[in-house]
Amino acid sequence: MSTAAFPSPSTGSPIGSQTPSPTSSPSAAPAARATGLTKTYGQGDNLVHALRGVDLEISRARFTAIMGPSGSGKSTLMHCLAGLDAATAGEVEVAGRRLAGLDDTALTLFRREHIGFVFQAFNLLPMLTAGQNILLPLELAGRSVDRDRYDAVVTLLGLADRLGHRPSELSGGQQQRVAIARALVCDPDIVFADEPTGNLDSEASAEILGHLRRSVHEAGMTVVMVTHELEAAAYADEVVVLHDGAVSAHLVEPTVDVLTAALRRRVA
Numbered sequence: 001m002s003t004a005a006f007p008s009p010s011t012g013s014p015i016g017s018q019t020p021s022p023t024s025s026p027s028a029a030p031a032a033r034a035t036g037l038t039k040t041y042g043q044g045d046n047l048v049h050a051l052r053g054v055d056l057e058i059s060r061a062r063f064t065a066i067m068g069p070s071g072s073g074k075s076t077l078m079h080c081l082a083g084l085d086a087a088t089a090g091e092v093e094v095a096g097r098r099l100a101g102l103d104d105t106a107l108t109l110f111r112r113e114h115i116g117f118v119f120q121a122f123n124l125l126p127m128l129t130a131g132q133n134i135l136l137p138l139e140l141a142g143r144s145v146d147r148d149r150y151d152a153v154v155t156l157l158g159l160a161d162r163l164g165h166r167p168s169e170l171s172g173g174q175q176q177r178v179a180i181a182r183a184l185v186c187d188p189d190i191v192f193a194d195e196p197t198g199n200l201d202s203e204a205s206a207e208i209l210g211h212l213r214r215s216v217h218e219a220g221m222t223v224v225m226v227t228h229e230l231e232a233a234a235y236a237d238e239v240v241v242l243h244d245g246a247v248s249a250h251l252v253e254p255t256v257d258v259l260t261a262a263l264r265r266r267v268a
């Protein structure tokens with residue numbers, strides 16, 4: 001298969017190899033950075049500390065999972081990193097740009113240009129074919145279609161023979177592959193995947209996680225995935241573990257055993 005339209009991963013490595021720790025390639029600027037990221041909801045007796053001063057760097061061309069128990073702040077962290085929610089205090093920088101400096105319109109344009117999203121519920125338009133769904137964000141943004149990139153993305157996701165099908169004619173796994181292709185075709189600096197396997201059986205989940213890995217290791221994308229499934233997090237190069245709104249561990253290529261132990265541990 002051809003991935004000629006993709007750049008070489010700058011810090012990624014082929015599937016199955018031992019990826020070096022990000023500390024061994026200090027030259028690459030992070031795809032995203034949170035500094036002292038704090039988010040509270042409500043006030044008074046109803047005050048909730050969803051994020052308590054999170055410092056975090058998301059490495060480029062790596063597959064990072066964010067995991068932690070229910071209520072630990074995973075979705076809040078992802079929403080703040082992706083500019084979908086404003087922090088109460090602290091900073092978020094994506095692709096070198098401080099999000100706090102952008103007004104709503106600029107933020108919308110920035111997200112459209114630099115950030116891709118994959119959701120648990122696929123969010124495909126039912127009346128459009130797979131091919132039309134993949135191209136929709138580019139068309140909405142008035143951007144021209146890079147046919148080489150489109151072909152490379154479709155090939156990477158194994159969708160070449162499904163492009164004329166509507167979502168109702170596709171399996172859940174195939175629909176999620178279309179959603180991933182839709183995110184990748186825009187060539188974003190970072191893709192956020194929110195529980196991307198939450199609606200899939202174990203076989204389709206493994207397939208989707210494999211595709212996300214290949215998007216990183218073969219196509220040089222940066223993927224951040226929120227999950228509470230250990231098996232899903234084990235596909236990632238790095239796993240950020242949250243407890244009570246704080247990062248309790250940032251692990252590189254953890255085994256399921258290491259992850260299990262990190263999940264049990266709480267912040268001291």
Ligand SMILES: Nc1ncnc2c1ncn2[C@@H]1O[C@H](COP(=O)(O)OP(=O)(O)OP(=O)(O)O)[C@@H](O)[C@H]1O
Nearest residue numbers: 041042048050069070071072073074075076077228
């Ligand atoms: N809009 C909101 N208003 C009030 N509290 C909120 C709001 N959104 C989240 N919270 C609270 O913030 C904390 C973190 O929530 P968050 O959804 O980020 O956790 P999570 O780790 O993603 O949980 P889950 O795995 O259950 O989705 C929780 O205590 C939650 O109840």
